[in-house]
Amino acid sequence: MTAVVDVERAGTPAPPAPAAVRRPRRRWAKVVRFRWLLLMMLPGILYFLLFRIWPMWGAQIAFKNYVPFLGIQGSEWVGFHHFQEFFSNPDFPRLLGNTLILAGLSLFVAFPLTIVLALLLNEVRLSVLKRTVQTLVYIPHFLSWTVVVSLTALLFAIGTGPLSSFLDGFTGTETNYLADPDWFRPLILLQTIWKSTGWGTIIFLAALASVDQEQYEAAVIDGAGRWQRTWHITLPAIRPTIIVMLILQTGEILNTGFEQIYLMSNALNRTVADVFDTYVYFTGIQQGAYSYSTAVGLSKAIVGLVLIFGTNWLAKRFNQQGIF
Amino acid sequence: MRTRRLAPLALLAAGSLALAACSSGGSGDSGGDGGEALDSLSIMAPYFSTTPPEDDDPVGAKLAELAGLDLDMHWVPNAEYGDRTNVVLAGDEIPDVMVIQQKSQGFVQTAEAGGFWDLTEHLASGDYPNLVTENPEVQQAASVNGTVYGVYRARDVVRxxxxxxxxxxxxxxxxxxxxxxxxxxxxxxxxxxxxxxxxxxxxxxxxxxxxxxxxxxxxxxxxxxxxxxxxxxxxxxxxxxxxxxxxxxxxxxxxxxxxxxxxxxxxxxxxxxxxxxxxxxxxxxxxxxxxxxxxxxxxxxxxxxxxxxxxxxxxxxxxxxxxxxxxxxxxxPTPGYSGFLAVPKASVQTEDQLKQVLTALDKLASKDAQILENNGIEGDNFTVDGEHAVFDKSKQDYTDLVSGSWAQIGTNVAGYEAYKPKPETAYDEELENERLELQAKDLEKxxxxxxxxxxxxxxxxxxxxxxxxxxxxxxxxxxxxxxxxxxxxxxxxxxxxxxxxxxxxxxxxxxxxx
Structure with a gap:
């Protein structure tokens, strides 16, 4: 992981040019100097142009009454009609609420757990044990959501699942965990934690490996216990990593849930399960409401932007470096 | 970190636009052959069998012979057929004939914008005897406000x-x-x-x-x-x-x-x-x-x-x-039909081509074609015993393949003429008779x-x-x-x-x- 980060760092046109001489020759010289790095960036740039920027052309259908037969150009402009319709739809507050709650759970519960697990792993002395545990916690990452959801369905099947019977034993009542709206979010959170916590530790473990060991030695001499060392040395040392990961997570969060949520939702928990992505799929792909669903997708993008800028702003407020 | 910082933004902004990505201008030239006669007929249809028929499927070959045109089949698993229909409608590769399973927003908007041929007159003209419905109410129900955009696929009314x-x-x-x-x-x-x-x-x-x-x-x-x-x-x-x-x-x-x-x-x-x-x-x-x-x-x-x-x-x-x-x-009752075969204008551009397509569809609805679509190949996977088909047990897989795929392009609007399977036992026959009896009784109410x-x-x-x-x-x-x-x-x-x-x-x- 560190290697990747290094390459990216190097990729930025870093060391500020001595005395800003703006002669084209100098600039060209810089291009020549960084030619290999620039070359390495090329596939990335192409990727974004081709798959992220170019499709933006199609985003205009959110402002049109897009009919495929007429084409994007030929369809009639309707301005913000689809947005108005969506924002005035009773579904909107529900979707926004569900999306934000699930995002919040994942951000404030699942994300800190990743750090905790990384810290715990970091404290393990026995390297065989550490490696074994690491390998084991990485495994769920490689299972598809379909498999994870099927496992959940088996474990929590009403009346017959081992976990649901176990839990029912405590409560004395029979609960349909898979269909009960109250259980939807806990289950989603549980799955997310199970699947992604292990994998998420990788970056933190890399950051932890780079913490200066001398500081620990000094702390030990000063009589600091384990908790104190973790609190006063380890955490501050990886704080920048945490902040950057947090901001990146906020950006990803609205995108990642589709498969999981789609598979977990059913008629009885839909009130809490519907999020922007499932709604876009439902209205756009399944029902062919192309323009409307694109408008919904764009609205989701706006929520995402707000989240990112919000986190970044918060990071800066707390005197941390943001990512922009 | 600069590339990094672009990533989530671009992801957010564009990830949601996957829809738009696959929808660049569908009006165009997919059929491509202007006013010339079609030399093959592409049909998009769902299949229920475990796999779709191979390209050299014998039923396909015989149907092509009947239709007088090569058949270029686009088989789509039934479970994702609705999704695929909407994506195909918004894409460039539009087939000559599409099975439309439901009057979704994507279909109706396209149809009302003129994206599908209005078949009302053509079907009523009687030029295509196998496409003339025996149940006008069902054809009406399959229409969009009275305009018939497709040849419906007939189903039992009482199920x-x-x-x-x-x-x-x-x-x-x-x-x-x-x-x-x-x-x-x-x-x-x-x-x-x-x-x-x-x-x-x-x-x-x-x-x-x-x-x-x-x-x-x-x-x-x-x-x-x-x-x-x-x-x-x-x-x-x-x-x-x-x-x-x-x-x-x-x-x-x-x-x-x-x-x-x-x-x-x-x-x-x-x-x-x-x-x-x-x-x-x-x-x-x-x-x-x-x-x-x-x-x-x-x-x-x-x-x-x-x-x-x-x-x-x-x-x-x-x-x-x-x-x-x-x-x-x-x-x-059911609506009496399960979707219909519609003809997009993007690929079938002229009246002459439309006539060619309808002629082929007419042939594909003839008695011989119905037998191929619903029973399979006589003498191979079934034999005829009076009015019934007796299926070869050792070729059950092929029989399932045929009924799970080719039957899907069958319309049977002028009546079902293929063979019904011969009941193997008295109980099977009893069940079948009871079914017919209930159908007749329930139809009245x-x-x-x-x-x-x-x-x-x-x-x-x-x-x-x-x-x-x-x-x-x-x-x-x-x-x-x-x-x-x-x-x-x-x-x-x-x-x-x-x-x-x-x-x-x-x-x-x-x-x-x-």
């Missing part, structure tokens, strides 16, 4: 039925139910009176799987509501269309369904059970004893019992048709959807979300999540968020076409 564990009836000394009260009593007895006689409380009455978030799709709930007299999606009350779920009968039916579920007469996972893979299981394993579904469910179950034990399999499946409700005697042909503009834009409001409220009410006030609130929400407009538009169209 709803109740399949019951015959041995359980016998053990308890009960009869097949004839009305909803008896059905409730039967579900209760199957749950509480130990119908399998093993001394354990391990059975329940009715098996209901999870159903999609829409109404009027032939679910067990829809059937019960129709039996109670709530109509079928729409109800004609004194010349005016009202949505079935605004009728008092509908609420009465919901209370009945709620009673079934709250008393434990239904499987507990009714909201999550996967109907396509798990519906038969409880019936076969002796967990549940009543299924409300299509009639073919009964023969399917009988077939599965036969696999287990061919000697006693005739003991387990009893078939009953639509039953009377407290407000009269009604049957829930069928509650047809008076609004089947009508497509309201508002419904086109938010119909799906509107349907979902009601479908969700229904299951929430039945499960006890919401009370009657909650149900009323959902109906009020339906009305205020477009439902009132839908009703008004439907009635206007109803008046025009009525």
């Amino acid at each position: 709803t039925s109740i399949t019951i564990r015959k041995d359980w009836l016998k053990n308890l000394g009960l009869e097949e139910p004839t009305d909803t009260d008896e059905l409730m009593a039967l579900a209760k007895a199957f749950t509480e009176d130990d119908p399998d006689g093993n001394g354990k409380d391990d059975t329940y009455g009715m098996i209901i799987p999870a159903w999609g978030a829409s109404i009027g799709t032939g679910s067990p709930y829809d059937a019960i509501e129709t039996w109670f007299g709530a109509g079928n999606v729409w109800k004609d009350e004194g010349g005016e269309l009202v949505p079935s779920f605004t009728t008092p009968e509908w609420k009465q039916a919901l209370d009945y369904e709620k009673e079934l579920i709250q008393n434990g007469y239904v499987n507990k996972d009714y909201a999550t059970m996967d109907g396509s893979t798990q519906w038969n299981e409880p019936f076969l394993n002796g967990k549940g004893g009543i299924i409300i579904d299509v009639q073919s469910r009964a023969s399917q179950l009988a077939g599965l019992f036969k696999e287990k034990d061919p000697k006693t399999y005739d003991q387990f499946v009893a078939l009953q048709g639509n039953i009377a409700g407290p407000n009269g005697d009604f049957a829930l 069928a509650a047809f959807n008076p609004g089947a042909a009508l497509v309201s503009e508002t419904y086109m834009t938010n119909g799906v979300q509107l349907d979902q409001v009601i479908a969700d409220a229904r299951i929430q009410y039945i499960s006890g999540q919401i009370d009657e006030a909650g149900l009323d609130a959902a109906i009020a929400q339906w009305k205020s968020s477009g439902g009132d407009a839908v009703t008004a538009e439907m009635n206007e169209l109803y008046g025009q076409l009525g």
Whole structure:
């Protein structure tokens, strides 16, 4: 992981040019100097142009009454009609609420757990044990959501699942965990934690490996216990990593849930399960409401932007470096 | 970190636009051959078989021979057919003929913008005898406000039925139910009176799987509501269309369904059970004893019992048709069709080409073609015995392939002329006869959807979300999540968020076409 980060760092046109001489020759010289790095960036740039920027052309259908037969150009402009319709739809507050709650759970519960697990792993002395545990916690990452959801369905099947019977034993009542709206979010959170916590530790473990060991030695001499060392040395040392990961997570969060949520939702928990992505799929792909669903997708993008800028702003407020 | 910082932004902004990405200008030149005659016919169709037919499939070759054109088949698994239709409509590769399964927003908008040929006149002209319908009402129902955009795929009008564990009836000394009260009593007895006689409380009455978030799709709930007299999606009350779920009968039916579920007469996972893979299981394993579904469910179950034990399999499946409700005697019919074959203008551009396509479709609906599509290849996987087909057991896989794929392009609007399978035993024949008898009997009391042909503009834009409001409220009410006030609130929400407009538009169209 560190290697990747290094390459990216190097990729930025870093060391500020001595005395800003703006002669084209100098600039060209810089291009020549960084030619290999620039070359390495090329596939990335192409990727974004081709798959992220170019499709933006199609985003205009959110402002049109897009009919495929007429084409994007030929369809009639309707301005913000689809947005108005969506924002005035009773579904909107529900979707926004569900999306934000699930995002919040994942951000404030699942994300800190990743750090905790990384810290715990970091404290393990026995390297065989550490490696074994690491390998084991990485495994769920490689299972598809379909498999994870099927496992959940088996474990929590009403009346017959081992976990649901176990839990029912405590409560004395029979609960349909898979269909009960109250259980939807806990289950989603549980799955997310199970699947992604292990994998998420990788970056933190890399950051932890780079913490200066001398500081620990000094702390030990000063009589600091384990908790104190973790609190006063380890955490501050990886704080920048945490902040950057947090901001990146906020950006990803609205995108990642589709498969999981789609598979977990059913008629009885839909009130809490519907999020922007499932709604876009439902209205756009399944029902062919192309323009409307694109408008919904764009609205989701706006929520995402707000989240990112919000986190970044918060990071800066707390005197941390943001990512922009 | 610069590349990093772009990543999440671009992801967010563009990830949501995957839709837009696959939709760059569909109007164009996909057919590509201008005014020239077609040299092959591309058809997009769903398949139910485990795999689609190979390119060199013998049925395909013979059909191509009949049609006089090479067939270029685009097979799509049925489960994702709806999705694919919408994506294909928005793409560049539009086939010459598409099976359209439902009048979705994507289809209707495209059709009304002129993206599909209006076949009303062509089909009525009589130039294509095999495409002239024997049931004009069904063709009307398959149309969009009277405009026929496709050759519908004919289906039995009466399919709803109740399949019951015959041995359980016998053990308890009960009869097949004839009305909803008896059905409730039967579900209760199957749950509480130990119908399998093993001394354990391990059975329940009715098996209901999870159903999609829409109404009027032939679910067990829809059937019960129709039996109670709530109509079928729409109800004609004194010349005016009202949505079935605004009728008092509908609420009465919901209370009945709620009673079934709250008393434990239904499987507990009714909201999550996967109907396509798990519906038969409880019936076969002796967990549940009543299924409300299509009639073919009964023969399917009988077939599965036969696999287990061919000697006693005739003991387990009893078939009953639509039953009377407290407000009269009604049957829930199907629309009589399952989608239609439409011709997009993007690929078939001239009248001459259209004639060519229709001529081919006409040939593909002839008796010879129907036999190929539904039975397979005579002398290979089946032989003819009088009026029936006798299938070669060793070639069952191929028979399944044919009926799961080629049958999907069969229209049969002028009548089904392929061979029916020969019943293997007296019991099979009995079941088949009972099925036909029930069909005839139930047809007389069928509650047809008076609004089947009508497509309201508002419904086109938010119909799906509107349907979902009601479908969700229904299951929430039945499960006890919401009370009657909650149900009323959902109906009020339906009305205020477009439902009132839908009703008004439907009635206007109803008046025009009525």
